[in-house]
Amino acid sequence: xxxxxxxxxxxxxxxxxxxxxxxxxxxxxxxxxxxxxxxxxxxxxxxxxxxxxxxxxxxxxxxxxxxxxxxxxxxxxxxxxxxxxxxxxxxxxxxxxxxxxxxxxxxxxxxxxxxxxxxxxxxxxxxxxxxxxxxxxxxxxxxxxxxxxxxxxxxxxxxxxxxxxxxxxxxxxxxxxxxxxxxxxxxxxxxxxxxxxxxxxxxxxxxxxxxxxxxxxxxxxxxxxxxxxxxxxxxxxxxxxxxxxxxxxxxxxxxxxxxxxxxxxxxxxxxxxxxxxxxxxxxxxxxxxxxxxxxxxxxxxxxxxxxxxxxxxxx
Amino acid sequence: xxxxxxxxxxxxxxxxxxxxxxxxxxxxxxxxxxxxxxxxxxxxxxxxxxxxxxxxxxxxxxxxxxxxxxxxxxxxxxxxxxxxxxxxxxxxxxxxxxxxxxxxxxxxxxxxxxxxxxxxxxxxxxxxxxxxxxxxxxxxxxxxxxxxxxxxxxxxxxxxxxxxxxxxxxxxxxxxxxxxxxxxxxxxxxxxxxxxxxxxxxxxxxxxxxxxxxxxxxxxxxxxxxxxxxxxxxxxxxxxxxxxxxxxxxxxxxxxxxxxxxxxxxxxxxxxxxxxxxxxxxxxxxxxxxxxxxxxxxxxxxxxxxxxxxxxxxxxxxxxxxxxxxxxxxxxxxxxxxxxxxxxxxxxxxxxxxxxxxxxxxxxxxxxxxxxxxxxxxxxxxxxxxxxxxxxxxxxxxxxxxxxxxxxxxxxxxxxxxxxxxxxxxxxxxxxxxxxxxxxxxxxxxxxxxxxxxxxxxxxxxxxxxxxxxxxxxxxxxxx
Numbered sequence: 001x002x003x004x005x006x007x008x009x010x011x012x013x014x015x016x017x018x019x020x021x022x023x024x025x026x027x028x029x030x031x032x033x034x035x036x037x038x039x040x041x042x043x044x045x046x047x048x049x050x051x052x053x054x055x056x057x058x059x060x061x062x063x064x065x066x067x068x069x070x071x072x073x074x075x076x077x078x079x080x081x082x083x084x085x086x087x088x089x090x091x092x093x094x095x096x097x098x099x100x101x102x103x104x105x106x107x108x109x110x111x112x113x114x115x116x117x118x119x120x121x122x123x124x125x126x127x128x129x130x131x132x133x134x135x136x137x138x139x140x141x142x143x144x145x146x147x148x149x150x151x152x153x154x155x156x157x158x159x160x161x162x163x164x165x166x167x168x169x170x171x172x173x174x175x176x177x178x179x180x181x182x183x184x185x186x187x188x189x190x191x192x193x194x195x196x197x198x199x200x201x202x203x204x205x206x207x208x209x210x211x212x213x214x215x216x217x218x219x220x221x222x223x224x225x226x227x228x229x230x231x232x233x234x235x236x237x238x239x240x241x242x243x244x245x246x247x248x249x250x251x252x253x254x255x256x257x258x259x260x261x262x263x264x265x266x267x268x269x270x271x272x273x274x275x276x277x278x279x280x281x282x283x284x285x286x287x288x289x290x291x292x293x294x295x296x297x298x299x300x301x302x303x304x305x306x307x308x309x310x311x312x313x314x315x
Numbered sequence: 316x317x318x319x320x321x322x323x324x325x326x327x328x329x330x331x332x333x334x335x336x337x338x339x340x341x342x343x344x345x346x347x348x349x350x351x352x353x354x355x356x357x358x359x360x361x362x363x364x365x366x367x368x369x370x371x372x373x374x375x376x377x378x379x380x381x382x383x384x385x386x387x388x389x390x391x392x393x394x395x396x397x398x399x400x401x402x403x404x405x406x407x408x409x410x411x412x413x414x415x416x417x418x419x420x421x422x423x424x425x426x427x428x429x430x431x432x433x434x435x436x437x438x439x440x441x442x443x444x445x446x447x448x449x450x451x452x453x454x455x456x457x458x459x460x461x462x463x464x465x466x467x468x469x470x471x472x473x474x475x476x477x478x479x480x481x482x483x484x485x486x487x488x489x490x491x492x493x494x495x496x497x498x499x500x501x502x503x504x505x506x507x508x509x510x511x512x513x514x515x516x517x518x519x520x521x522x523x524x525x526x527x528x529x530x531x532x533x534x535x536x537x538x539x540x541x542x543x544x545x546x547x548x549x550x551x552x553x554x555x556x557x558x559x560x561x562x563x564x565x566x567x568x569x570x571x572x573x574x575x576x577x578x579x580x581x582x583x584x585x586x587x588x589x590x591x592x593x594x595x596x597x598x599x600x601x602x603x604x605x606x607x608x609x610x611x612x613x614x615x616x617x618x619x620x621x622x623x624x625x626x627x628x629x630x631x632x633x634x635x636x637x638x639x640x641x642x643x644x645x646x647x648x649x650x651x652x653x654x655x656x657x658x659x660x661x662x663x664x665x666x667x668x669x670x671x672x673x674x675x676x677x678x679x680x681x682x683x684x685x686x687x688x689x690x691x692x693x694x695x696x697x698x699x700x701x702x703x704x705x706x707x708x709x710x711x712x713x714x715x716x717x718x719x720x721x722x723x724x725x726x727x728x729x730x731x732x733x734x735x736x737x738x739x740x741x742x743x744x745x746x747x748x749x750x751x752x753x754x755x756x757x758x759x760x761x762x763x764x765x766x767x768x769x770x771x772x773x774x775x776x777x778x779x780x781x782x783x784x785x786x787x788x789x790x791x792x793x794x795x
Contacts, residue, residue: 153689
């Protein structure tokens, strides 16, 4: 075998990946099913959130020629009440969508900053029920949609259906589960659609083009394009490969693409937006800010300043 | 003769699907598992990988049940890397291609005669295989009942392998595989340090860069192994996050792999983790069971009646069991670590006290709290101190093919300093073999097991490692 790893695209296997012909799955396109289900469901479901869906948010921004600013923070670090305040500040300082991380004991996709935040949050007693209670209070006060970022085991613990109905009930709009790839996400997708949650899928620089297309097809809300081969964490500069990746993915799908992992400064954000991203996700930089601040108030103040500086760098 | 017994993948255990490369999408890939005799093939309709409550496609199980006259076993794993509902690939997207590549490489190499020859040669001349199947005369005598009846105890001497444990079987094979993949950098996780030492050893042997992740707490209790790894040229990185033990070292190794996947191969040390690892590691350890079958035939003209092995992640147990899973007259007994006791909350008895969840890429039993957080296990033996377990063990337990028990720290060590029957000390005193603390758990279970066995029952216990590394721990307890 040659020493060089060839870039092989995974042969597409639509029957398997999208389950179109699987006896367990209805034979219709996902996107239309999800949209029609969402619009039907929204008429009957008591709306906990006044925010639009994630898809609608992106549509609106696109019409306005804007790029979405998507901060990520870890729930419970330094504590849930700070998180609650932080969400409000992020919302009012220009965020278009907010990712909220549910702290987990073994976050495989996270670098030291978010790992540490999760550990701190868990140590001070943050748990899923606490996060839900906090969201129940704060989401009605927010104008931008909230998406949860969680690993799979805590979802399984409650049962996929129960998890989805719980987060739907408090007004969460989206979900990202980084350790569940396409092959394993059937039950997540099914329940997400049933509960009006847009399940966002990730594509990365190691994802071959064919597979990327499958992911793009199945993803809802937006496609999360991971900027680097690695875990979360600020980097000095943006991976240059990202430019061509973005181009490739935007050629493959009309869905919005938001870029995350490693983006931490206004310059990065500007650069990535300039390359055609529909949204930019900034995580560790925010988490670090809140985690290292001398006090909650201090942290929240810095949060506001930072958010505005990032927003200013975006169209 | 010896060569064929040493052959890790003799008659191809993993045959390739007849489909052409372009259609063997890793998603739809078929892995035909064939035992040396039965030739059962996996003609399963693709069962979708539904999570939690979905059992394997009922059809396959039913067919197998009819064929074997017992609840069906089906292909292990199936084409999606599942053992029943367990297994799978729950990893960040960044790793998916690497896992696909690994599986393809493995399937290709299992048909590659040169690879097999090279591996067999290394196992024979470097590792020292085949390992003896040793009749433990005095241990047998110890368990003889007053009427003169009792089981016959044999020890499969994986402790005699180069580096002192079974771990090297897998490390050597994966290193060769990594070379074939063109990867020059190797990472590994380690608990007791045996897998780390094995990995450092093979990296020295094959000229590969080696980084081993080890929990800071483990580094302390297995200092000898840390030194050995460094002596062998590996970089040992202490992991301080989480509980600073094996599970955290594994998480960190996975993060490293996510970051360096293009240049790096991750030599996972047990039958845990995302597909194809549980299958790969099992296949590379399956030589243990294969040799045992041959040796049993030579020694007493039959098969073992009971196989006993300690279970942490489950690699030595799967290595011994795999050959005999289809021989339903052979009992499979796994022994986990009960630490301070099953009700103490401080143990590592995953199969007894765990719940199904996802950890480090696989769906399996694991120790978790009410919030779905992975909890810190405890065992006096670092190698058993893992809150998860290989998915195939979870499956074998669920279908009732294998039985799993547990033994406390005390029973394993049991009064290293008191006179009388003590597992760690027992083997040392009765047979002149100092077993690893992990192995001592299996040995301790003999106390429960042997009185129940009929006269002449043949017990093969996997002596998975030697206990030199544990002498300091034992001394510490003596001083307390």
